[in-house]
Structures are given as C-alpha cells and as structure tokens.
Amino acid sequence: MEHQLLSVAIDDTDSQYGGCTTHLxxxxxxxxxxxxxxxxxxxxxxxxxxxxWRTRGNAATVLRLLxxxxxKELMETLWSIIEEYTEPRPPLPGKSPGLVVAPGRPWESERxxxxxxxxxxxxxxxxxxxxSLSKYGALWRGGRGVIGAASSLAALSPGEPYxxxxxxxRRPENWGSRRCVYSDKVAYxxxxxxxxxxxxxxxxxTTSAAPxxxxxxxxxxxxTDPGELWRFDEALCERPHFAxxxxxxxxxxxxxxxxxxxxxxxxxxxxxxxxxxxKLPGGxxxxxxxxxxNSYDAAFYEDSGPLARAAELxxxxxxxxxxxxxxxxxxxxxxxxSVEAMKVVGVAQRRVQxxxxxxxxxxxxxxxxxxxxxxxxxxxxxxxxxKQSLVVERExxxxxxxxxxxxxxxxxxxxxxxxxxxxxxxxINVSDVLRVY
Numbered sequence: 001m002e003h004q005l006l007s008v009a010i011d012d013t014d015s016q017y018g019g020c021t022t023h024l025x026x027x028x029x030x031x032x033x034x035x036x037x038x039x040x041x042x043x044x045x046x047x048x049x050x051x052x053w054r055t056r057g058n059a060a061t062v063l064r065l066l067x068x069x070x071x072k073e074l075m076e077t078l079w080s081i082i083e084e085y086t087e088p089r090p091p092l093p094g095k096s097p098g099l100v101v102a103p104g105r106p107w108e109s110e111r112x113x114x115x116x117x118x119x120x121x122x123x124x125x126x127x128x129x130x131x132s133l134s135k136y137g138a139l140w141r142g143g144r145g146v147i148g149a150a151s152s153l154a155a156l157s158p159g160e161p162y163x164x165x166x167x168x169x170r171r172p173e174n175w176g177s178r179r180c181v182y183s184d185k186v187a188y189x190x191x192x193x194x195x196x197x198x199x200x201x202x203x204x205x206t207t208s209a210a211p212x213x214x215x216x217x218x219x220x221x222x223x224t225d226p227g228e229l230w231r232f233d234e235a236l237c238e239r240p241h242f243a244x245x246x247x248x249x250x251x252x253x254x255x256x257x258x259x260x261x262x263x264x265x266x267x268x269x270x271x272x273x274x275x276x277x278x279k280l281p282g283g284x285x286x287x288x289x290x291x292x293x294n295s296y297d298a299a300f301y302e303d304s305g306p307l308a309r310a311a312e313l314x315x316x317x318x319x320x321x322x323x324x325x326x327x328x329x330x331x332x333x334x335x336x337x338s339v340e341a342m343k344v345v346g347v348a349q350r351r352v353q354x355x356x357x358x359x360x361x362x363x364x365x366x367x368x369x370x371x372x373x374x375x376x377x378x379x380x381x382x383x384x385x386x387k388q389s390l391v392v393e394r395e396x397x398x399x400x401x402x403x404x405x406x407x408x409x410x411x412x413x414x415x416x417x418x419x420x421x422x423x424x425x426x427x428i429n430v431s432d433v434l435r436v437y
Contacts, residue, residue, distance in 0.1 A: 002068065003037065003066040003067060003068050004066070004067060004068070004071075004103065005039055005064070005065070005066060005067075005103065005104060005105065005425060006064075006065045006066075006067045006071055006074070006101060006102065006103055007062055007063070007064050007065070007100075007101070007102045007103075007106050007153050008028075008062065008063040008064075008065060008074070008078060008099070008100070008101055009060055009061070009062045009063075009098075009099070009100040009102070009148075009149035009150065009152050009153055010024065010025060010028075010060060010061050010062075010078075010082070010097070010098070010099055010100075010145070010149055011059075011060035011061075011097070011098045011145040011146075011147070011148030011149040011152070012095050012096060012097050012098055012142075012143075012144055012145025012148060013082060013085060013086050013097045013145065014215065015086065015089035017088075017089040017214065018089050018175055018176070018214040018215055018216065019085065019086065019089040019215065019216070020215045020216055020217055021059060021060065021061055022044060022059070022061055022167055022217070022244065022246065023169050023215070023216045023217065024081075024082065024085050025042060025061040025063065025244065026167075026169060026242055026243075026244040026434065027081070027085070028063070028078060028081060029042065029063070029244065029430060029433075029434050030242070030434065030436070031081060032065075033430075035067070035068075035069065036063075036065040036066065036067045036068075037065065037066040037067075037427065038063070038064065038065065038066075038427070038428040038429070038430060038433065039064040039065060039066050039424070039425030039426065039427070039428070040064040040156075040247065040424060040425060040426060040428060041164075041245060041246065041247035041428055041433055042061060042062070042063055042244060042245070042246050042247070042433055043061060043062040043063075043064070043152070043155060043156055043246065043247055043248065044059055044061055044165055044167075044246035044247070044248040044249075044250070045059060045060050045061070045062060045148075045151075045152035045155040045156070045248070045249055046058060046059050046248070046249055046250055046255075046410045046411045047059070047060065047119045047120055047148055047151060047152070047255075048119060048120055048121055048122065048123070048255060048264070048265075048266055049255070049266070049325060049409055049410060049411055050264045050265065050266055050325035050326065050327075050338075051123065051264060052264070052328075053095075053144075057410055058148070058410075059148075059410070060145075060148040060149050060151070060152040061152075061246070062152050062153065062155065064424070064425060066425070071101050071103065071139060072139065074101060075099065075101045075139050075141065078099055078101075079099055079141050079142075082097050082099060082142075095143075095144055095145070096142055096143030096144050096145055097142045097143070097145045098140065098141070098142035098143060098144065098145025098146035098147065098148065098149040098150075099140065099141045099142050099145070099146075099149060100133060100138055100139070100140045100146065100149040100150050100153065101138065101139045101140075102133070102136060102137075102138035102139075102153050103137060103138070105424070105425075106136065106138075106153035106154050107153070107154045107155075107156075107157035107158070107424065108157075109136055109153075109154060111132050111135055111136065112132060112136060112150075112153050112154040113154045113157070115128070115129065115132045115150060115151050115153075115154065116151055116152065116153070116154040116155050117257070118151070119147070119148070119151030119152075120254055120255040120257070120266065120411075121255050121256070121257045121259065121265055121266040121267070122259075122262075122264070122265050122266075123264055124147050124151055125147070126143075126144065126146060126147055129146055129147045129150040129151060130146060130150070132150060133146075133150050138150070138153075155249055156247060156248075156249055156421070157424070158420070158421055158422055158423050158424055159420050159421075159422075160249070160252075160254070160420060160421075161249075161252045161254070161418035161419070161420055162247050162248060162249060162252065162418065162419065162420070162421065163197060163222055163223065163224055163247075163248050163249075163250050163251050163252065163418060164222065164223055164224065164225075164226055164229055164245060164246065164247060164248065165220050165221065165222050165245075165246045165248050165250060166220065166221050166222075166223075166226070166229040166230060166232065166243060166244075166245050166246075167217060167219075167220040167221075167243060167244055167246065168217070168218040168219050168220070168232075168233065168236060168240040168242075168243045169216050169217060169218060169240060169241045169242055169243065169244075170216050170217070170218045170238070170240065170241060171239070171240075171241045172216070172241070174238065175214055175215075175216055176214045179210045179211075179218055179219070179238060180236070180237040180238035181207055181209065181210040181218070181219050181235055181236060181237065181238075182235045182236075182237055183200075183206045183207045185234060185235035186199060186200055186207040186209065186221075186232070186235045187200055187207075189228075189231055189232055189234065189235060193223065193225070193228045193231075195223045195224040195225035195228050196221065196222065196223035196228065196229070197222045197223050197224070197250075197251050197414055197416055198222055198251060198405055198406060198408050198414055199221050199222060199223075199232075199406070200405065200406050201404075201405070201406030201407065202405060202406065206406075207219070207235075208406040208407070209221050209222075209232075216241075218236065218238060218240050219232070219235075219236065222248075222250060222251065224416070224418060224419055226245055226432075229245070230245075230435075239437060240437050241436075241437060242434065242435060242436045242437060243434070243435045243437070244433060244434055245432070245433040245434075246433075247421075249411065250410050250411060251408065251410075251411065251412065251413060251414050251416065251418075252411065252413065252418060253323065253340075253341065253411065253412065253413030254411065255411045256268040256323035256324070256340070256341070256411075256413070261291075261294075261296060261326045261335055261337060262326060262335075263326055263327070263328045263335070264325075264326065264328070265325070265326045266323075266324070266325050266326075267323070267324065267325075267326060267337065268321065268322075268323040269291055269321070269322060270291065270319065270320070270321050270345070271289035271290055271291050271296070271298070271319075271320060271321075271322060272289065272290055272291075272292075272317065272318070272319055272320075273287060273288070273289055273314045273315060273316050273317060273318040273319075273320065273348075274288045274289060274290050274295060274316055275287070275288040275316060276314075276315065276316065277311055277312050277313075277314050279312060282302055283301075283302030283308065284299065284300065284301050284302050284308070285299075285300040285308050285311040285312055286298070286299055286300075286332075287300070287311055287314050288332075288334070289320070289322065294334075294335075295334055296334050296335050296336065296337050297330070297331075297332055297334045297335070297336045297337070298311070298322050298324075298336075298337050298339050299327070299336050299337065299338050299339060300339050300342075301338070303404065303407050304339075304403045304404055304407065305403065305404025305407065306401055306402070306404060307339065307341070307342060307401045307402060307403055307404070310342065310344070310396060310401040311339070311342070313394070313395050313396035314396065315347075315348055315350050315394070315396075316348065317348025317349075318344065318346065318347055318348050318396070319344075319345040319346035319348075320342055320343065320344050320345060321342065321343040321345060322337060322339050322341075322342050323339070323340055323341045323342070323413075324337050324338045324339040324340040324341070325337070325338045325340070326338075340402075340403060340408075340409060340412040340413075341400065341401065341402050341403070341412060341413050342400070342401045343399070343400045343401070344396060344397070344398045344399055344400075344401070345398065346398070347394050347396055347397070347398060349391055350391070350392045350394055351389050351390060351391055351392065352389075352390055352392055353387040353388070353389055353390075354387060354388055354390055355367055355374050355385075355387060355388075356374060356383065356385040356386065356387065356388050357388075358376035358378065358379060358381055358383070359381070359383065359385075360376065360379050360381045361376060361378050361379045361381075363376050363377060363378040363379070364377075365377070365381075365383060365385070368382075373385070400415060402414055402415050
C-alpha cells in the first residue's frame with residue numbers, strides 16, 4: 001500500500017498518580033518503529049492556559065506520519081496502548097483520554113485552523129470539536145481529551161513561529177523519587193548557547209527544566225537549535241530512559257489574541273492606565289486600566305520580576321498593550337487580567353506642583369499653610385506667590401516587558417526571535433527525535 005499522510009493527536013492521558021501525554025507519545029514512537037515515517041517533528045501543542053479544568057500544562061501531542069496501513073487499524077492499535085497506559089493511573093474525575101487520527105493536511109483546513117485558534121485563547125466544547133472532526137473526515141475515540149487532540153491538528157503550520165523542547169524521561173523505578181539535574185551545568189550550557197529559552201532561574205541559580213511531582217519527566221529543555229539542546233544530557237545526574245525532541249508552540253505568544261476580555265480568555269488589548277499602581281503585600285501590583293469602554297484590573301505578579309517592576313512605574317495616562325489571561329475573580333468589581341507581557345506604547349507626561357522659587361536668592365520656598373503664602377528658608381523673605389508646575393522625568397521607557405526568565409508560562413513570549421518552517425510535510429528520521437539510553 002502506498003504511504004498516506006496521517007496525523008495522530010493525543011490528549012488527557014496524564015494523572016495525579018503519574019503518567020504524561022508526552023511520555024506516552026514517546027512510547028508510541030518506539031512502538032511504531034519502522035511501520036511509519038515521520039512527516040514532521042513530534043508536536044507538543046500548548047492550548048489556552050486559563051482553562052480551569054485543563055491538565056497541568058494543557059498540552060496535546062501530534063504525530064504527523066507517512067503510514068502504509070489502514071487508519072482504522074492504527075486507531076485501534078493506538079487506543080489499546082492508551083488504555084494499557086492509563087488503566088493503572090486513572091485520570092482525575094471529569095477527565096478522559098482522547099485520540100484522533102486525521103488524514104491529509106489538517107493545517108490547510110479552514111475549520112481546523114479556526115478550532116486551533118479558538119482553543120488557544122478561548123473555551124472549546126466537546127460537541128464543537130467532534131463536529132469539526134466529522135466535517136473533516138477524521139476518526140476519534142475517547143472523552144474530554146478529544147477536545148485538545150482535535151484542536152491541535154492544525155497547529156504549527158508553515159510560516160508559524162515555533163520552538164523545540166527536548167524532554168528526557170525517567171526510568172520507571174525512579175518515578176516519584178527526587179530528580180537529579182545539575183543546575184550549575186545547566187547554567188554553564190545556557191551560557192554557551194544563544195538559542196536556549198527559559199531553562200534557568202538566574203536569581204535563584206536553579207533550573208526550571210526539572211518538574212516536581214510523580215510524572216515520568218526528568219527534565220525538559222527549550223530552545224530553537226536541536227543540536228544545542230541535545231547537549232543538555234550532560235546536565236543529568238540521573239540516567240534517563242529515553243528522550244524525545246518536540247517541535248512546539250511554546251513561548252511564541254500565539255495564544256495572546258486581540259479580542260474582548262471574557263472569563264478564561266487569553267487577550268491582547270490596548271489600554272490606558274487610569275490610576276496609580278497599587279502594590280500589595282507579597283509584591284503583586286494591581287493597575288486599573290481602560291480600553292475606552294470598560295475598565296479592568298491588570299495584575300502583575302511578583303514572580304514576573306521585570307514585568308512587575310515596570311508595572312510599579314506606570315502612571316495615569318500611559319498607553320500600554322497588555323497580554324494575558326482573564327481571571328474569574330474581580331475583587332474590585334472589575335474583571336482581572338493576569339498579565340504575561342506588556343508593551344509600553346506611550347508614556348504620559350507627569351507633573352508635580354511645587355512651591356515657587358525665592359525671587360531674592362533663588363531657593364525653593366516653604367509653605368506657611370493654606371492661604372498664608374510662602375517663606376524662604378535661606379533668606380527669610382515672605383511671598384504670596386503661587387505653586388509652580390514642574391515636569392518630572394519618568395523612569396519607565398517605551399518598549400516590551402516580559403516575565404523573568406525561568407518563570408515564564410508555557411506559551412508566554414520571552415522576547416526571542418523564533419524560526420518558522422517553510423513547508424510541510426518534511427521527512428524526519430525517528431533517530432533524530434527519539435534517543436533511547
């Protein structure tokens with residue numbers, strides 16, 4: 001049989017007891033072996049991070065394959081692998097795995113591109129996802145996970161920016177134990193590279209690549225050059241089981257779309273600052289902003305580092321573009337936007353009223369009280385002059401401000417220049433993306 005182009009998408013197979021969709025995808029790659037050829041890198045697709053019932057990273061995976069067998073038989077084979085993988089570690093209540101097998105080029109489907117964009121920044125229901133799959137002619141099995149799987153099919157099409165993540169997985173006997181990753185070695189490799197992203201918390205001197213919890217991930221390193229990412233196996237003081245190189249939409253900011261703020265949406269809107277920043281205990285900064293029709297509370301969290309420090313310097317009248325997620329709480333009666341990135345477009349002129357200069361000696365005079373005039377502290381001259389208006393130089397400069405490196409969320413932009421892929425499909429050797437140790 002002649003090879004046909006198929007996309008296999010998987011979601012919602014992780015659990016509070018361990019397990020991980022990317023780990024399962026690596027096992028499937030090993031299982032497929034020579035029965036399929038890769039038509040792209042394995043894809044790690046992050047979706048709207050503001051969905052409250054999402055899995056931890058809200059990620060689905062996609063394998064684009066050149067396959068010479070029956071798609072229905074492939075579906076049954078993969079579903080049996082998923083059931084075997086998830087049976088010992090049942091998902092949380094309300095969650096269930098999803099599998100989609102789609103023919104052709106889903107990234108060229110207008111409906112599936114629309115579904116992907118919606119899932120990046122808004123809420124998608126199961127009926128909307130399955131209707132899209134039915135119209136496209138795809139096969140699917142499972143429950144809620146079908147939403148993420150279907151929504152990821154059209155991700156990372158030609159011309160879209162992308163990054164890589166090289167994920168190392170643990171041997172089963174080590175699951176649940178403390179991970180061993182040399183932070184100083186990660187720091188050294190970061191210093192040797194110009195293409196790595198968000199792998200190190202510089203202030204703390206620790207790596208952000210190693211997660212916590214019982215999942216099988218040892219560490220995941222992000223960047224734009226696969227060759228440099230493979231060097232990070234030198235930073236592992238625990239022998240991995242295997243590693244998979246994923247192409248991803250991480251740190252592209254693709255979820256931050258210009259749209260009206262609503263609960264659970266990711267938005268990118270131009271606003272004007274309405275009130276001085278309010279710094280809360282713990283370092284969080286709240287700024288009231290308006291888009292001309294509605295006002296919102298923009299929340300800048302302490303762990304965002306330079307982003308929160310820039311927010312402290314905002315002043316009424318500043319024009320900014322804020323990008324982030326709309327939260328369901330509104331402590332001051334306004335929707336709250338959790339800011340992931342900010343661009344300062346225009347800085348308002350700030351003026352202060354000060355006492356006049358002494359006409360005799362030039363010193364700054366002092367007020368004698370309301371309506372009582374002024375007295376010079378140097379020469380003693382009294383005057384009934386008026387306050388002067390002075391322009392205060394602003395510390396805040398126009399430009400873009402991002403989360404502190406090492407703390408940025410999965411999809412948040414980090415200000416890096418990212419590559420794009422000119423065409424699909426391409427031929428990728430499995431040995432270039434899967435390494436068994």
